[in-house]
Amino acid sequence: MYVRKFEADSLEEALSDIKRELGPDAIILKTTSSKGLKGAFMKKRIEITAAISEKSYSKKAKVDTILDPEQKDKFYSNKSSYISNMIDNATGDRKAKATAASGYGKVALNKPVATSAPEMTSSLDHFLSEDTPTKNSVKSFDDFLSERDGALDEEIKIDYSSNYEQTHAQDMEEEEDDFEEIYQPQQQSQTQNRAETRIVSTPDRTYDAQIEAQKSKIDELEKKLFELTRNVQSFNKPEALGIQELMSSLRSLDIEDTFIQKVVRKAHFELSATDKEDADVVFDFALREMLSEINVQMPLFSSVDNAEKKVVTVVISDVTSGQSTMLRKIASLKKDSVIVRNKGSEEFKEGETFSEKFFGIETKVCKTISEIVAATRNSLESKNNVFIDYKAGNQEVNEVKKFIDGLKRSFENVEILVCLSSINSELYNRKVLNRYSSLANGMIVTHLDQCLNFGSLFNLAIDFNKLPYKFFGTGEVVPDDLEAATAERILAGIFQL
Incomplete structure (x- = not known):
């Protein structure tokens, strides 16, 4: 969406500018006159906000590239319906040519397949006609398979019925022997594992109890260390006499505590130990810092x-x-x-x-x-x-x-x-x-x-x-x-x- 503002002294002038710049398909979004508070700051009497889609604006731009300024004035002085039809016709011819030219070309498959399909079928029929007919070959082959399958089924049934009893008895004996060979070692291993767990379970319990005791001791040590560090942090060295006087006087004058701490840190860094004891030196330093914080300027x-x-x-x-x-x-x-x-x-x-x-x-x-x-x-x-x-x-x-x-x-x-x-x-x-x-x-x-x-x-x-x-x-x-x-x-x- 392309949006633009137009200013003019009259409504007709503003609408003609919109038709010329955005085309007849433009949509008027907002109209403001020179009345009221906003009108006091306007340069002209009427202000219109119009919009047009990018597709319609591209159509109009293609037409504008062809026309010179005189032709453009004459063209946009016509009615909006005439201008819209002319723009659509001009862009429609181009689209028709573009769609006619576009396509798959030789890559398209419909035409080549339609022409080559009869040739392929005729050559295949010619090849098959030289040998025996397909229907007879298929029937004879099916008959051959059905006869062979029937004979094989009868042989399998006879062999299965004769050998079933012998193989079944042998399989039962072999399965019993295998079961005894597998079950006895498994039973022995299970009894050994139970004995080992009984032996190991008692040391594990004592080891867990020792771990819990050590953890409780570690927690107590951490608490004591935390208390010691907190006491060390709260422990401060006594301030110098000059800095103490500065802090007390600034706090009595309702100066922010953040600025007081800032001045004290700077004084510790820049002043010597003897200067910190002198109240006059410390106050001179604080005055210089306070002067730099106040911002003044001429109008x-x-x-x-x-x-x-x-x-x-x-x-x-x-x-x-x-x-x-x-x-x-x-x-x-x-x-x-x-x-x-x-x-x-x-x-x-x-x-x-x-x-x-x-x-x-x-x-x-x-x-x-x-x-x-x-x-x-x-x-x-x-x-x-x-x-x-x-x-x-x-x-x-x-x-x-x-x-x-x-x-x-x-x-x-x-x-x-x-x-x-x-x-x-x-x-x-x-x-x-x-x-x-x-x-x-x-x-x-x-x-x-x-x-x-x-x-x-x-x-x-x-x-x-x-x-x-x-x-x-x-x-x-x-x-x-x-x-x-x-x-x-x-x-x-x-x-x-």
Whole structure:
């Protein structure tokens, strides 16, 4: 089955393209118009998906190889029934010639056998006619065999009756002698075997008892060895003083135990015995390892390559994360910025804030996804950077994924950022990241000035290392309370430096 999509501005144009490219035998599988959500991403008004079997498509391809472009346009402008008949007639003549030419040739047996059979029978009759007739020979031969068999039967009956009594008596005597010769040695061997089994059975029992005793001893030894190995594994040497302080301090800061064990193993390998006793050296080593684990990156709209090409930045989060204020701070960093918001609830206020008016940030509120796409396209055409404030709320992940995939297909430079709040617990932020990590390109964190547990941000950086930190929000003032994400800022919050 050959399947293809056709796009056109009208239904007649699409059907004529299908008839020209796939032929009159094509089947229409799906028709999509420019209405609704999908239509916002379509280039033309109508999209038709058609299919044709490989057999019909091969017939059409044979006809197309003969026709030039002008003949093809003229041919496919006719009715579908006429085109179908012409294609079938053209391919049918070829098949007829091919079937006529194909065959067994001289290998076929019907004709040679039919011609040679009479000759074979005539020559055989001629050969048999020279000798005596077949019927007479057969009759005389049968008579000869029947007479001979009768004579032999009479002789056998006479000999059998005379010799039966003598042979029967001799056979009985010989069988009795053979029975005595065979039975007596067998009886002697059986008695010997019974005696041997009586002699051997008593040592076998004692040997089995010894084996069972040895097995029980082996089991006891294995249990003791297992207990000893377990005690040896649980026995640990006392850690150095510096490493002990590092482990206790990191655990008190809610750092993951897997990372602590990783740092301790690395410290044992790279530091000397005297360095392990010094707490300052051990902490410096741990800080270097923690810096290498935190991934930070600049946003896409700040790169030099995208200075001429405008960027679409989408911020996604669940409710109560300070997303709108954070996006307003980020948009104030670039001139000619446009904020596009979706109306998350009925109580949403459509008025502009004072900061948006002060910094000249244009704001558009859209109700549907098609309106968001249209507003984004208009803003990019007017050379503006677009910042989309998308509140997912209670939507399913698949709906958000469809929206993001549509944006990436429609526009070139699109960056997706997940907004987290440092006030929320690590478990809640981990839940949000598990939901959107496959869609996002980075993370932004709000309310960093009110954060009580910087260790949770470090744990998120380890577990979601592919999502770098982009921005940190440190207050409510726009745009002063915004800073680029750095690993030093998280470590300073952890150790209160």
